[in-house]
Amino acid sequence: MKSRRRLYKIAVEVILLRNYEKYVQARDAAWKLLIDCSVTALPVDPASICKHYNYRLISYRRGRDAIAALGLDGLMPRTDGFCIYSGNKYYIFFDDSMSRQRQRFTIAHELGHIQLGHIGDNQHTRINREPSAHDDPIEIQANWFAARILAPACVLHSLHALTPPEISHVCEISIAAATFRAQCMELLEQQHVYLQNPLEQQVARQFESYVRRILVSGRE
């Protein structure tokens, strides 16, 4: 078990090193979004973020006819969500038959594609599912972004929420997504590299009173 974890850590480090620029771009974009939308508490609500940017958020159930009219109904069985830019507006469609936690991550992943400039005019995204080692760099980047807006590292650190069940509970994400995040948190905790960037310092300030409230209620 120990050597498997060590191998995983090496794999994560190699991925980060190879895609360092992409990683920094996703990380900074996530911090900027949390600042831009004045997010101050967990769980982060991806629907209000969509509202803030005026992105239309539509479930598969509600958007079935619109999706068929766009000729994209073939995507629905293959992906948990997708996004399209059309008529100067972004539309995010998501599978509302999935668990609430999965839906939240799906929407955050599509927000990542938009904020990271992955979608041009009349283009749409194709893949949105639980993270896997075989994802291409754009999917990995959207997942990095999603994890960083739903489970910001500096907030998890201050809350001492570091295990998959704790992260899943406090951030309302699936255990699978929380396990990925917990593995990243383990690396960050070892290196103790928090609050070195002014963007992260601002995010931490925004969450200060929420963190205090949670820590006090935990002690009672």
Ligand SMILES: [Zn+2]
């Ligand atoms: Zn995607």
